[in-house]
Amino acid sequence: MRTITYLDGTWSEGNTPLMGASTQAGWLAHTVFDGARAFGGLIPDLDLHCQRAIRSAKAMAMEPPVTAGEILDLAKDGIRRFPSGAELYIRPMFWIEDGLMVLKPESTRFALVIQEIPLPPGDKGFSATLSQHRRPSPEQAPTAAKAACLYPQATLALREAMARGFENAVMCDLMGNVAEFTGSNLFLGFNGELHTPIPSGSLLNGITRQRVISLMRGAGVTVVERAIRPQEVAEADEIISTGNYAKVQHINRYEARDLQPGPLFWKARELYFDFAKTQPLD
Numbered sequence: 001m002r003t004i005t006y007l008d009g010t011w012s013e014g015n016t017p018l019m020g021a022s023t024q025a026g027w028l029a030h031t032v033f034d035g036a037r038a039f040g041g042l043i044p045d046l047d048l049h050c051q052r053a054i055r056s057a058k059a060m061a062m063e064p065p066v067t068a069g070e071i072l073d074l075a076k077d078g079i080r081r082f083p084s085g086a087e088l089y090i091r092p093m094f095w096i097e098d099g100l101m102v103l104k105p106e107s108t109r110f111a112l113v114i115q116e117i118p119l120p121p122g123d124k125g126f127s128a129t130l131s132q133h134r135r136p137s138p139e140q141a142p143t144a145a146k147a148a149c150l151y152p153q154a155t156l157a158l159r160e161a162m163a164r165g166f167e168n169a170v171m172c173d174l175m176g177n178v179a180e181f182t183g184s185n186l187f188l189g190f191n192g193e194l195h196t197p198i199p200s201g202s203l204l205n206g207i208t209r210q211r212v213i214s215l216m217r218g219a220g221v222t223v224v225e226r227a228i229r230p231q232e233v234a235e236a237d238e239i240i241s242t243g244n245y246a247k248v249q250h251i252n253r254y255e256a257r258d259l260q261p262g263p264l265f266w267k268a269r270e271l272y273f274d275f276a277k278t279q280p281l282d
Contacts, residue, residue: 004081006074006112011081018095018111025095030103031148032056035244036090038079039119044276047072048207049244050092056145057094062108064094071112078114079281089117089245117245122269125252125261128181128239130230131169133157135179138201146204154182166253168241170233173202178228184243185209188228188236189264195232198225208242208272215271221264238262248272 005016019026034056036049050071057064066074071092082088091113098107133156136143141150154171161169161182170186173179180186180203187196194216199205213223233239239251239259248269250261 002116024099029149030096033093038088040085042276044279053092059145063105087118089115120246125250126167127253128168129161129166131157135171135173135202158182179203184241187240189238193222195224212242240265
């Protein structure tokens, strides 16, 4: 898997070191990132991911040394350094370099990492189980940002699920309502309607999530954003995941129940990848 990194005005190959032993972010976790995709010469919503990276940095009291437009231009340059049509994961990052508990926002640094990571096959779903680990509330953690410090809880939930023979986990918020999967948003199909947890501050209101909602509503599908209880996941006709890594996937097993990809999944996937064709690199 090839990786290139833009840091301090230079592109380099491989696993480029970013932080030192005294870097504040490496010690006290003041890091944000975003994730976008390029595939088949397409860059769906890459501009929105660059904009969110800036918002995340500012939400964490950073002073981004680049603009969203500059990140977008750098990302396009980096994509062109790979073979045409390569399937890539694009990760802009910001972190605080200096300070201990007292931050020094002016020391914010930036890197852009682009990795060659294939998209999962369209018909490849995943299994999931309900996790005991919860998503934090905005009062507990910086949930308004795509902050790296939010992800250890998700990786613990994923580890728990895999130990039980599943590939992913459904996480709830502190109120016991369904929030999302460990790294993607969740949709349920009920009688031809799509239901999804309402953004409550605990889940990431994903860019792919928002795009799928817009596309499905535009196609006449009813999409309901509401509080969802865990039992409803077990009762759904379909369970769908949306996120940057795999875009649109179906869940093929939830707990002991096997599931097939249904019409809402196929519709959402078709609409999303048709939309992606309107977002070429060149």
